[in-house]
Amino acid sequence: MTLALVCTSHSPLLEFNDPPPEVRTEVDRAFAQARQFIEDYEPDLVVSFAPDHYNGFFYKLMPPFCIGLEASGVGDFGSSAGPLDVPSALAEQMAQSVLDQGVDIAVSLEMEVDHGAVQPLEILLGGIATKPVIPIFVNSVAAPFAPMKRIRLLGEAVGTFLKNFDGNVLLLGSGGLSHDPPVPRLEAATGEQRKMLLGCNHPTAAARSVRQQRVIDTAKAFTRGEAGIMDLAPEWDRQLLDILASGELEQLDAWTAKEMAATAGNSAHEVRTWVAAHNALKAAAGQYTVTSEYYRPIPEYIAGFAVTTAVSVPKTAGLTETAVAAGTVRA
C-alpha cells in the first residue's frame, strides 16, 4: 500500500465565467501538474472526500458523513451524469471499519453526487468511471456541522482502513477554500427553497437552470465588487494551507463552524474534505510531504482557489514541482 493525495477547489463556474487569461492559464497549469502527478502515481483505487450542494443529500435526512456503496453523478452545471465505478464490497468493508473505529457513518446504495465530487474526477482522472472510486460525502453546506475533530477522526479511520489495501490509493479532497456562493441556506430559505432543501422534489431541469444562472450572475457581480456575498479570505486560506502542510492537523480541532463561516464564508466548510483527506494520508502513512501547491483567490470562480499534491514518503525534500507563476509557492 502506498498513498498519494490531491486536494483541489472546485467551482461550477470553471465552465461559465472566465477570469483573466493569465489566471486561467495558471489554473490549467495547476490542474495539468496534478494530472501528471496522478498519472505517474498510477492509482489502483481513488477515495474521494467531497461535499454535496443539495443535489444528492437533503434535510429530509442529512448525515454528517456517508460512504457510497454505489453512486452516480446527477449532472448539475453540465457535470457528468451516470454511474461511478464503485468497488461496492470494498466500500462496505471501509464503512464497517470506520464504524468499528468509533466514527458513525451512513452508507448509500444509491448515492447521488454533484459537481463537488464529479468535477475533480473529470478534471484529474478524465471521467467519473475511469478508476475505481469510493465516494465519501462530507456534509459541508447544511448546518449543523460535525466538529472539526470528528472530521479529522473520520480521515484517521479511513486511513487506518486503507493501511491494509494492497495497491496504490489516491486520496482526493474537493472544495473550498474560503467562499460564500449563493447556495440556499435553511435559515434564510423561502418556502420554495425550503422544499428544495428538504428534498421534497428532486430538482427539475428548469429549477437547476434557474439556480445555475443565479450562481453565474452572482459571480459576475462579485467580480465587479457588487455581490452581496462575503469576500474571499486569503489570510484564512493561507493559514489553513500552512496547517495542512505542517501535518499538525489537531490544530484544526479548535476551529468552530461558526467562526469558519464568519471568517471565510458559508461554503468554507468544504475544507472539511481537505482535512479528512490529509488525515487519512497521515494515519495510513505516518507522515506526508506536500509536493506542490497552487493558490490564488479567484472571484470569477467565487473561490479561494487551491490545488495541492502530497505523498506518503519520509520528509527528505521540500517541493518537487514548481507551482504556477504568481500562485503561492511553498518553499
Ligand SMILES: O=C(O)/C=C/c1cccc(O)c1O
Ligand atoms: O451549487 C451551487 O449552487 C453553487 C456552487 C458553487 C459555486 C462556487 C464555488 C463552489 O465551490 C460551489 O460549489
Ligand SMILES: [Fe+2]
Ligand atoms: Fe462547492
